[in-house]
Structure formats: structure tokens, C-alpha cells
Amino acid sequence: MTQDTPAQPKVSIRGLFKIFGPTDTEMVELVQNGMDKATLLEKHSHVLGLQDINVDMQAGEITVIMGLSGSGKSTLIRHLNRLIEPTAGEILVDGQDIMGLDAAKLRRLRQEKMAMVFQKFALLPHKTVLQNAEMPLSVRGVDTATQTTEARKWLKRVGLEGFEERFPAQLSGGMQQRVGIARALTANTDIMLMDEAFSALDPLIRTDMQDLLLELQKELEKTIIFITHDLDEALKLADHLVILKDGAIVQQGEPQHILLNPCDPYIEDFVSDINRARVLRVRSVMSALTAEQFDGDIEAGSTLERLISMSDGDTNHVYRVMQDGEAVGQLDMKDLVKALVPRSSSNEGARVA
Amino acid sequence: MARYEEVFDALGLREWCDANKTDAPMSMAQLLAQTQGDDAAAETEGLPFPSLDVMHEACAAIGQTRDLTEGLEQGFLAIRGELKFVLDPVTQPLSWLLDGALFVFESAPWWLMIPALILVSWFVSKSRAVTAFVAIVLLFFSLIDHYDVAMQTLAIVFVCTGLSVVIGVPVGIGMSRSNTAQRLIVPLLDLLQTLPTFVYLIPLIFLFSVTESKLYGIAIILYAIVPVIRLTDLGIRLVDKDVIEAADAFGMTSRQKLTRVQLPLALPNIMAGVNQTIMMSLAMVVIASLVSAPGLGVLVLRGIRNLELGVGIVAGLGIVLLAVILDRVSKAALSRVDKQRNAH
């Protein structure tokens, strides 16, 4: 599976703590000794933002951080470009601890390494769409001709050709967020931070934007850190899924794996409502090749939904699982049906290789 | 009367009290008693409040209230030389500006001035109705022979408003950046706004000669600068936190943030402040004419002094008309900025 770790993660968070309050550093020890959020607030009037966060984010992957509102997602993503300063811990970008950067170097990091897309778009209302998209380059002092060509290129890429001279207030929410994405792409950074970038949009437009993001990602292979409170969105986008609760990581890993092996009642709750047939992929539930006879071939990356419609609902079928033209396993429709029921209500264990 | 004497005796302060007893001037109460007749003394039976004057009766070492006001005056006179030494050169450019503007507005021929002013209001407001209204008002002033005084008033208002913006906007920016600065400046602004305007004319008259234009210039600016400062501060503080965060996330320096984000987004508020500043400096023009400011205010004053009802009222209405055109022009500019941003 995709768990083989490359040499160095693009972004790495080590032992990160964030406590809001005047004497936050003194509170770290209390939290390390197991004090919880409510007690800390009651006894010491400090808000526990994040505790002991350790995440590696691989280059070219979409890391999705998911959690309910107030679980600390925004706080976490703002540590990556130090819009929020940690109470304790390390943040490594390309192996370099960004806590050591002075103000000028930090600005360069923000200008050249990370672009950000915001939930409420955060466009400059007094600038045109084009000027908004040019902003990251003009901040860097790039010459105006380059600014304009780059901005126009990315605006076109996100489908906003012809809207360059409009003002943000003249566009719909979905289009404004396209400007937000174009702005982040114009910055031409390796890393893109997206804080609930699609949460403010209508469901249909949200799906469009997710598709747009996946399509761009296929081409650009950026390191994307994407925040969401929506499990469907998380499962659709994530290469690596991190689940936050009350400022702590409950589980992280390959999304299919989490879905099949929730390690915590909190996550079981989360995943029980999901349409598993649409989310789970054949490779996540297949078993080793043993049968001789197959009712057909299926791609390892297909969804179970696809296979169900292929089998016409016949649970006696067994399919051969193919990847890059090779047989990599088999899938018995009976196993498939079991995988559709959350673990809490069946005894079906992990089937992931 | 001497109820508090025992108190001082009991405290063993008698000697300190009588140490250098002289014939003190009359106290407030004595002064009143004298003017009201002899029987006033009987009213002070009972327990009087231990005010400075009452305690002075009992103990000569304690000063009277009139010492306080006198002390203030003496104190001011004592530092007057130094204050003048510092303030005179600093404020001198204000005199030049006012005299220069007055000279230009008075000496430019009407057939140049009126079209110029109409053009300016067109460029600022971009509104035909407003520009036409300005033209009518200007022609009306000329018709009733108030053109010269109206121009003098306009010259003063322009200079004072301009300087208020030049000084007020940076102060407002500073205030928006530091809560401490805000805490220190706000009471000062409250003071400037509530202190009766005549009151801060008093020290100014002591400091500068009434023939200098900066005297009324300072008075007008002190009074009119408040809204620019307040609304610059407010405007910057009200800028959308998300947009500021985006500016930070893309690595803007604080100067870039100020000029590209904060000031442009605060502009509607700042312009509302400028509008109020114009109105307030116009209101001050009448009071300023007490200290030799030329313009419509002088005619209002003449109306009061010589009981020339017509002169006073026409000049007063003239000020209203000026206020209306300045207000309309600046508001039109403001709504033009607003419209561009929220247009559909």
C-alpha cells in the first residue's frame, strides 16, 4: 500500500503544543501530565488549543486534517506559516525548523514556500480579480509583466477567463474561491494551505471545486494541507487523513484504512454515516489470489459501488482484481457486502493487506 | 464659623497654621457676604463643608481657592516664554499657509475662481447634480456681494481641513496599531471635543498675538481634527481580520499591509471623518472671527455686535450654504468609493 515513507517529509510537525493564555509555557507540563481541556480552562483559565501533535506531510500528497468545529484545525494549519506561534514543539519544512526564522526570513517563507486559501476567500475587495491574483507576485516585487501573465494564466486555468476586470463583490461565492485558488497558484509555491476552503460553498459547487482541486493536483503535484469538517470531502481528497478531536490527534493514516479500522468510538461514530460503497476501493477489501475461476476483472482503484453495479447484486460472484494489467488479488462479493457494514455492527476485521 | 479651628488645635498643627500669617485676601464666602449685605454671616451657622476657603479661616497655612486659579495663571505665565519659544516656529508655517491661501482666494479674479471651484467639485464628486448645485450657490454668493467673504471662509476651511488630514491620519494610524496609544489619545480627543471652544482660545491668546492667522488656525484645527483621528483609527481597526490574515499569509511587510490593505479598506471611514472635519472647521469659523479670522464669521459677529439683524442672518445662512455644498461634494466622493467596491 502507500505507506512506504519517502526519504524526507515535506512538512513535519513534532510534539506541537498550543495553549492560549498569558502563561502558556507553564501550562504545557500540566497538559503533558494529562490535564484535559475542560480542567485547564476551569482551574487555570487557559484554552488548550493543540496537544502533542505529530504529523508528517509528504511532498505531492494531499494531507487532510479533519475534525469537528473547535477541534483546533485552523489553529493547527496556522502554525505551518506561523500565523500562530506554538507554545512548544517543532515545525520542519524541507527539514528546516521554521521556528528559528527571523521576521524577514519568515516573510520569504510565506511568499515563496506556502500559499493559503481561506474559508471566507479573504480577497481584497478594492482590487480587481486580476489584481487579486497578481498580489502574491507584486508583494515579492516581481515585474508587472510577469505578474500579469502568471495571474492571467492561473485565472484561465481555474475557469475565470473574461472575469479579470471584475471586482470580487461582483462574483458568486464559488467564483470568488476560484480567485482565491488562482491567487494561491500564482504564488507558485510547493505547499498550499487550505483552511475549509470549500466549506462556505453550496454542495454542488463544492463538488465542482473538489474535482477542480484533484485535477490541478494531478498536474501540479503540490503538497496540499486541506482542512475540512466534512468526512465525505476528506475521503474524496485525502492521501493522508488526520483526525483531530479537542486539539489532539485521534487517528491518522490512509483514509481507507481508517474507515475500515476506526481505532476510537469517536471515529466509529464519524464513519458510520458514510456511504461506504462509494468511498471504499476494491484494493482496500480484496484478499489474496486463491480462486481459479472468476466472474470478471475489476481495477484495484475502483469503488465498491462500481463493482456492485457490475455484478448486478449477485453475491456469489468472485472477481479478479487487476492493477496495471496484473492480477493482484481477488474479491468475493460476500466480503464486499460485509465491508459495507461498519465494524461496530459486524465482527468483520481488517482486510487491508 | 471657626468650627475647624479645634480640629487643627487637636491635631497639634496650630503653630504650623499660624507660622506666617498675613492678612489674607477675602475668601469667596466673605466676598459674597459683602455683596449680599451683613446678615449673610448668620447663614453659615451649622457645619459648613470643609472647603479650602473654610479651612483657610481656621488655619492660615491652607490656601484659598482663588490661590488655585491664580496659581494656574502664574504657572502658565511662567512657562509662557518657553512655550512660545517652541510653539512659535513650529506653528509659523500655519500662518504662511493661511495667509497664502487667503491671498490666492482673494486675489484670483472671480471668472477664474468660480469655474475652477466648479471643476474641482466635478472631479471630486463626479455627480452632475452636485456640481450644478455648487455652481448655483457660488453664483448666488457673488450676486449678493458675499463672494469675497465666502472665499475667505473657504480658504480657511481648506487649509485647516488639509492640515487636519495631514496630521490626523498618521495619528489615527499610530492609534490603531497600539492599544496603549489609543488609551492615551482617546481622553485627549474627548477633551478637545467637549472643552468649550472659547476655553482653548484663552491660552492661545496669551501665547500668540491676535494679529497672527495661526491663532485661529490652531483653534480650528484643534477642534476639527478629532473626527479624522477617530475614524482613521476606527476604520483601520474595522478592516476584515480575514483579509489582514491573507496579507500576512502572503508575506506582506507591515508597510505593504498599511498602504495596500488597511488604508484603502479604511478609506470610506477616513472620508467620513474628513467630511465631519470640514463641517466642524466651518462651525469654528464664526468663533475664530472673534480672534481676527476673516470671512463670513466677521459678518455674523457684526450682526451680533451692532444688532444688524439682516447682515447677521444672511451671513449665517451663507455659512449653512457653504456647509451644504462642502458636505454634498465630500459625501458624493465617499459614495463613489463605496459604490465601486460593492457594485453588482
Ligand SMILES: Nc1ncnc2c1ncn2[C@@H]1O[C@H](COP(=O)(O)OP(=O)(O)O)[C@@H](O)[C@H]1O
Ligand atoms: N486566540 C485564541 N484565544 C483563545 N482560544 C482560542 C483562540 N483561537 C482559538 N481558540 C480556541 O481553540 C480551539 C480551536 O479553535 P479552531 O482552531 O478555530 O478550531 P476549528 O478551526 O477546528 O473550528 C477552540 O476551542 C477555540 O475556542
Ligand SMILES: [Mg+2]
Ligand atoms: Mg476553523
